[in-house]
Amino acid sequence: MLKIAKGRISYWAVLGAVLFMIVQVVSNLYLPNLTSDIVNNGVAKGDINYIWKVGFEMAGFSLLSVAAAICNVFLAARTSQQWGKNLRKDVYKKVIGFSNDEFEQIETSSLITRTTNDVVQIQNVAIIMLRMMLMAPIMLIGASFLAYSKNQRLTMIFIVVIPIMLVFVGLLLRSVGPLFQAMQTKTDKINQVFREGLTGVRVIRAFRQDQREQDRFEDANVDYTNNAIKVNTRMSLALPVMTVIMGGTSVAIIWFGANLIGNQAMQVGNLIAFMTYAMQILMSFMMLSMVFIFIPRAQASAKRIQAVFALNSTIEEAKQPAKLPDTNKHELSFKNVDYRYRDAELLALKGIDFQATSGQTVAIIGGTGSGKSTLINLIPRFYDIENGEISLDGININQLSLKDLRNAVSLVPQKATLFTGTLRDNLLYGNDKASDDDLWHALDIAKATDFVKEDPAGLDMHVEQGGGNFSGGQRQRLAIARALVKQAAVYIFDDSFSALDFKTDSELRAALKQDEHIQQSITVIVGQKISTVADADVILVLDNGKLVGKGTHEELKNTNKVYQEIINSQLRGENLPNE
Structure with missing residues (x-):
């Protein structure tokens, strides 16, 4: 004692x-x-x-x-x-x-x-x-x-x-x-x-x-x-x-x-x-x-x-942290990245290699257990890699302070978690200096404006523990809005559109592409549905932790066997929208 x-x-x-x-x-x-x-x-x-x-x-x-x-x-x-x-x-x-x-x-x-x-x-x-x-x-x-x-x-x-x-x-x-x-x-x-x-x-x-x-x-x-x-x-x-x-x-x-x-x-x-x-x-x-x-x-x-x-955290702070450059042009790079879970014999991710720049949308798709969520968890350093290098704006993320790195990343997790309090409190979670106009703008992009305005309290509407007074789709949209309020270099959406119907999903992604700040940032989307990832600039196809395909929808559907199997399993030969 x-x-x-x-x-x-x-x-x-x-x-x-x-x-x-x-x-x-x-x-x-x-x-x-x-x-x-x-x-x-x-x-x-x-x-x-x-x-x-x-x-x-x-x-x-x-x-x-x-x-x-x-x-x-x-x-x-x-x-x-x-x-x-x-x-x-x-x-x-x-x-x-x-x-x-x-x-x-x-x-x-x-x-x-x-x-x-x-x-x-x-x-x-x-x-x-x-x-x-x-x-x-x-x-x-x-x-x-x-x-x-x-x-x-x-x-x-x-x-x-x-x-x-x-x-x-x-x-x-x-x-x-x-x-x-x-x-x-x-x-x-x-x-x-x-x-x-x-x-x-x-x-x-x-x-x-x-x-x-x-x-x-x-x-x-x-x-x-x-x-x-x-x-x-x-x-x-x-x-x-x-x-x-x-x-x-x-x-x-x-x-x-x-x-x-x-x-x-x-x-x-x-x-x-x-x-x-x-x-x-x-x-x-x-x-x-x-x-x-x-x-x-x-x-x-x-x-x-x-x-x-x-318990000593496996995530160690940089002794002499570097500073991210003050610029609107960003670059995210994975170079031959390997990752293994604690005490695991096999690698969860092996040889992941890709780059993305400002304005690009990178989509990640693959079967269950292929390593999609694991990959995006490496960007804010929730885990540390075993081999390779992950860099943001040309700086190895291990050389950045965790505060600076995570300030540069805005994440919408698989499970939309809201905290007890008001909707305003939740939206200000990532940026406490945001104005009401910023909050309504984020809600508009997330297609959450309608049901928020229906409540007389508006932004001050009560949020129960875990967001229990909202439906699954509403929680997802509010979580997306919270992430958009934060001014970040990289926006990560970890299967964040799963509870949305096709129309809302399509409108939300279109609104994301049209937003000026998003156009200056890098967007990473983990998706299960082909329709969610089809319009991405780069699609990464994962299979058992390996990157087995990289390209646009048009390129992958004609050349990548795993991607073709995903298309066939979901659409049974039907054409994708806008195809």
Whole structure:
């Protein structure tokens, strides 16, 4: 836990919590001594003035103890919450910077658990450590010394009691430690099943698998519950066992102390003080046992969070990044590019080679799994290539800062993702300085103006999570509009017209070609439909990760076998529009 605490907590607040805790403990330890004085020198002698004097002194120390406790709790809570806040911020920042390779190593459900539940476990233990873990050893040492000063013979009782407590706490720790650690993994499982059920609810309903998914969740839920019951059942033994030990200790102290008093070897006040110190000693052991029980769970959480921080992104920033030239003429080049997914034996892309310049539209087509989306993910460096070179405006993209590179690229992904808020917020996502005219212009090109104007709120219309209040086609058009608002050198449309009808698809692509800014940029389109790619300046045909064809529609339909097969499979011999 020390690794993830460094730089994320205020050391002054920790020091303050320690100092206030010392004041609280010292005050608590001094009170039994004052009680002893009242009994021995005030009550026994009938000295009322002495009783009042020491009584006021006790009240003062009690108030000091309360004030110190309040300050300690405040600083402990503030420190733990600050630690949790910084942990969540840093985990989120780290995850946002992951490449696609890192996302594939840790499941989304586990990342959510680590950012929420695991952080909470660490926060809870932070408070316990700044309270109990500090208080217990100080009180244990102080109370032991003061108890010994009251009567050396009675302290022999602890030679029997403390080993019994140590054995019990050790057995309890050994029993519940692994169960606490297992709870985090089982929490991951619940989150995973629950998340899959929510995101895949339409598929579940379509295949009438409601009961199956409920059973999956029930299994994960019951597994977590059974584990939690085991933990709490075993933990519930702690209080009664400790109560029995403390009760037995009190009986033994009174029994032997009464004999000592009867033999005039001990004063009554000293016996009362000794009993108080004995309870403080036992309570210290109990607090330490609680700390050592909860620390393993927090340690497991800390390891899971540290595993996120330890993941090094495969996408490294350029040490001395180059700057893209300020020009309206752009060039995108792939030179003999190879790419392999992590731990894969075969190359996903092999020997990809093509160039595109401003005003050109490059279309990519091929069968499922041919590497179309993989290819376009290489342009903004979501993955790094194995061999070859990708350059933008004559500069290797590895020599550009990720910020500059991704500012130069505007991407519409396969899945149209919208964020909760207003439509304006979503459209400004790539260019927060765009005017309303720019937004309406982008919507017009994306053929989304009509349904946006139908809503009285217009650009301020509400967008639900994931764009759930729009149809698939509407989400795609809004995602396209968002990409067009951004002033980029390269526009990438990853199968972004799949939910559009032929008419809207055709009108949208025609509007793209007529836009002045698009004419100065490079457009890359991944398509499944021949009609989507037919009017591109260059069509790249992929098959099993290899570039098996490159040319215009007219050239490829007459010379490329793979392209001909795609045409025949889609159109069954019918002519393409405008053919």
